[in-house]
Amino acid sequence: MIRKIKKEIRILGFDDAAFELDVKADMRNKKLSRMSMKNRRAKDKPKVPVIGVIYRGGNFLDGALRTDITVDGLDSTEQLIKLINGTRHKRQLRVIMLDGITVGGFNIIDIQKLNEKTGIPVIVYNRKMPDLERVRKALKNFKDYKKRWVLIERAGDLKEFKLKRGKKTYSVYYQSVGLSDKETEEIIKLSSTHGQIPEPLRIAHIIATAVVKGESAGRA
Amino acid sequence: MIRKIKKEIRILGFDDAAFELDVKADMRNKKLSRMSMKNRRAKDKPKVPVIGVIYRGGNFLDGALRTDITVDGLDSTEQLIKLINGTRHKRQLRVIMLDGITVGGFNIIDIQKLNEKTGIPVIVYNRKMPDLERVRKALKNFKDYKKRWVLIERAGDLKEFKLKRGKKTYSVYYQSVGLSDKETEEIIKLSSTHGQIPEPLRIAHIIATAVVKGESAGRA
Secondary structure, three states: OOOOOOOOOOOEEHHHHHHHHHHHHHHHHHHHHHHHHHHHHHHHHHHEEEEEEEEOOOOOEEEEEEEEEOOOOOHHHHHHHHHHHHHHHHHHHHEEEEEOOOEOOOEEEEHHHHHHHOOOEEEEEEEOOOOOOHHHHOOOOOHHHHHHHHHHHHHHOOOEEEEEEEEEEEEEEEEEEEOHHHHHHHHHHOOOOOOOHHHHHHHHHHHHHHHHEEEEEEEE | OOOOOOOOEEEEEEEOOOOHHHHHHHHHHHEEEEEEHHHOOHHHOOEEEEEEEEEEEEOOOEEEEEEEEEOOOOOOHHHHHHHHHHHHOOEEEEEEEEEEOOOOOOEEEHHHHEEEEEEEOEEEEEEOOOHHHHHHHHHOOOOOOOHHHHHHHHOOOOOEEEEEEEOOOEEEEEEEEEOOOHHHHHHHHOOOOOOOHHHHHHHHHHHHHHHHHOEOOOOO
């Protein structure tokens, strides 16, 4: 599909809090918390907020959304679909943007389904090439390993985009559904107004962190 | 004190969620909820989040903060002081901005004390001239009416500022501590990049509403 990308395109960017990244980085802690969770019922499992921010291009914040998802659960796709289909902003939204395909630890988002059930294209942005071998190893700790791995495969191949900002060039990586590579790259470029991270994702991350920790940790 | 206001001045703007405004508008509901609260202990009183956003001028969001305060309590001043003095952003902060002097219903902020204990100037922005007679009547429902009214008087006189945005001119109202009127007006002007509401306050409001309600309600 070839479309002209408007500068003021409405982008809904989602992210969760920073501590999830620390958790992902520390698989040993992850294992411990998972073990302790075995004795709990599903409804007692910890939840974390996911924040969505609606941007016009990379400059103007139009609105914000919030939902809660289960740490290491598999409810993120369903929760995001419900949130998006329920918002009064929906008619304006042209693209959903995610910072990687996991939130709340290993709660993997089914980006094909997210696109199908909302009718909105999806871009998954990655600041670095994800270490899929490491993710696979971590996922093997889950009983439903296969189900989760399928979601990662369904997200499709990661593509590299050389994002130029002033004198610098950053290699960023993406997947997308419902958009051509050219469209995806244009949207990443026009929304990355302050560095290499698209503004909707940068702000969603700052807010999610403040909501959880009381203060945003930044991301240098 | 005469200072040159930098375009990139770091402003910390605070606001709470939209429903508080509805609550204020409906004094009858307010009385009901207050009566039902009499039977509860102080620690059971409902809390609401207050969100602070740190802006460089009116264009770049640097960070966010969150604290919780008691609905109709008197803990907002103390909670804001603790939050501001504890943040790693403090060194950069040049001004605190508030959207009116109440949060969480009638939790009134002592702006003199906020300035004194943080060492940072305070601007109170009002999009409309507050109806002080109405506020006074509402406050009479509180046992500690006098204590609350003193805080309102301590905030000082409201001054009008004719804010020009494109072809439009808006009358907005402010109080300030630690800044001259000229400085205050310059800061309101440079931070109101998208209309008549300073960007830090507009964003703090959107975020606080999303955190509480799941979706921001906007503010036309």
